[in-house]
Amino acid sequence: MAGELGLLNTFKERIYHPLQKYRGSDGESGKEITLSEFMATRAVNESNQPIGLKNGNGNPLSLADLWKDLGLDPANVTLDNLITLSDDIKYLAPELVRDFILQGLNSDASYMDLVSATVNSPSLTVTSPWVEFNNAIPEDTAEAETIAETDITWGDKTIRLRKKAKAIKASDELLLSTPIPLLSQYLMRFGRLLAASLFTDGVTTLVNGDQADLSDNCAVVGVTNSGTLTFADYVRAWIRARQIMMNWNNLITSEATANTVLGLSEFKSPQGFGSPMVNIESKNRVLPATMPHLISAAMSDGQSLLFDKSQAMTYLSFRGLMVESERIVMRQLNGTSASTIGGFSTTFRHARVIVDSSQAYSGDYVFPSWMAPIV
Amino acid sequence: MLISLSKPGVFYDPETKLRLEYGEVKDVLRIGSLTRQVLNGGGIVIVSPPVTPEPIVKPDPPVAVTMETSTLDLIVDIEDPIPEEKPKPTVVAKKQSGKRGRTKKVVK
Numbered sequence: 001m002a003g004e005l006g007l008l009n010t011f012k013e014r015i016y017h018p019l020q021k022y023r024g025s026d027g028e029s030g031k032e033i034t035l036s037e038f039m040a041t042r043a044v045n046e047s048n049q050p051i052g053l054k055n056g057n058g059n060p061l062s063l064a065d066l067w068k069d070l071g072l073d074p075a076n077v078t079l080d081n082l083i084t085l086s087d088d089i090k091y092l093a094p095e096l097v098r099d100f101i102l103q104g105l106n107s108d109a110s111y112m113d114l115v116s117a118t119v120n121s122p123s124l125t126v127t128s129p130w131v132e133f134n135n136a137i138p139e140d141t142a143e144a145e146t147i148a149e150t151d152i153t154w155g156d157k158t159i160r161l162r163k164k165a166k167a168i169k170a171s172d173e174l175l176l177s178t179p180i181p182l183l184s185q186y187l188m189r190f191g192r193l194l195a196a197s198l199f200t201d202g203v204t205t206l207v208n209g210d211q212a213d214l215s216d217n218c219a220v221v222g223v224t225n226s227g228t229l230t231f232a233d234y235v236r237a238w239i240r241a242r243q244i245m246m247n248w249n250n251l252i253t254s255e256a257t258a259n260t261v262l263g264l265s266e267f268k269s270p271q272g273f274g275s276p277m278v279n280i281e282s283k284n285r286v287l288p289a290t291m292p293h294l295i296s297a298a299m300s301d302g303q304s305l306l307f308d309k310s311q312a313m314t315y316l317s318f319r320g321l322m323v324e325s326e327r328i329v330m331r332q333l334n335g336t337s338a339s340t341i342g343g344f345s346t347t348f349r350h351a352r353v354i355v356d357s358s359q360a361y362s363g364d365y366v367f368p369s370w371m372a373p374i375v
Numbered sequence: 376m377l378i379s380l381s382k383p384g385v386f387y388d389p390e391t392k393l394r395l396e397y398g399e400v401k402d403v404l405r406i407g408s409l410t411r412q413v414l415n416g417g418g419i420v421i422v423s424p425p426v427t428p429e430p431i432v433k434p435d436p437p438v439a440v441t442m443e444t445s446t447l448d449l450i451v452d453i454e455d456p457i458p459e460e461k462p463k464p465t466v467v468a469k470k471q472s473g474k475r476g477r478t479k480k481v482v483k
Binding site: 219 | 380381382383384385386387388389394396397398409412413415416417418419
């Protein structure tokens, strides 16, 4: 029933303002969340508690419930209707646009598939520490013997955060005539393009590292037979990963290499009939049972980037997704811009490696000395 | 401008789609912002084009002109200069200031 929750006049206090505060602002910590998720879990309820709203049936409030409470049918409502409405409902329009863009942002492979965490950053230039334990392996120690110390090399590195932004302008004719469900498809596409841009930046950082002198770039190893990528070349990398306590079980390739990789029989079809005579259960499980595979144009053909998502990179966020709108009255246009400010920072250099099928495993194309086995 | 990587590895600039592998030298006309950063940071170095020194060509020594040399021939070969034409005296016709009319014939 319309008006059951009274959101027509309390949307701003109970949902909109707490939502903005939860998301944080420039340099202030916050967390990304969609409108519908916030309404269900964090909005201020009737008892003035931020535990989310419930619908008439006692279930978490959904977007459909919100429409119902406002007495509107989204299929017949255009964005312009919402903007020109009185009361608190005008605050819903930018949130809807944002939600659609965010849905697009998270609908496909995104930068979140590349990073271990997102860290809020208070400034545009971030000084990030790096620590290297040189001989951290515990040693046999006799009774009352002085315990050997670990050599630690540490330093800091500077990462400059950049803004990714794009604006779209929609005319009154478009906004007045396009129902919200139809418009949402195009806004989601806008979000997807923003996601693609951030994803490419992430893959580029994994390849180049985050330092201008390329001191943090990704190691490249060759394959057994130059020009031919085989499953054994991945096995070699996985074995080394286990020996340096890494887990390179995420893969990024170009489109052409993806075709090659997915054509390998080990990835394509069941291996043999029955089972091997001996089932080897490596305690440190060399072969991953499953492997997320991402495709990026940032990768060269013939190169496979294997990385440990939990230790390779973090995303430094200065400003999360921000959607702003303005109206150009003289041209009857409504402009909407979506922007985000952030950057990628690598964590451990040996959390990633490139297997290059155009190079033979020798000379410069073997595992570097800083990937020497520790187990 | 010819550039190459200063360290083993690969490099990619999404803006210009520039890809570089270690040991590879590429001629770039357009520099992206990431490439510029890495260029300033020393990750990419400018490789000077191999300049092959050209052989030094010594100019021919000047030919000494001696009297045996048939300078006369040279003189002969030279075309005679066109003699300057003396300006012809311009003839200014005197206008006889005769009066037309009857003349008196004097008979002595």
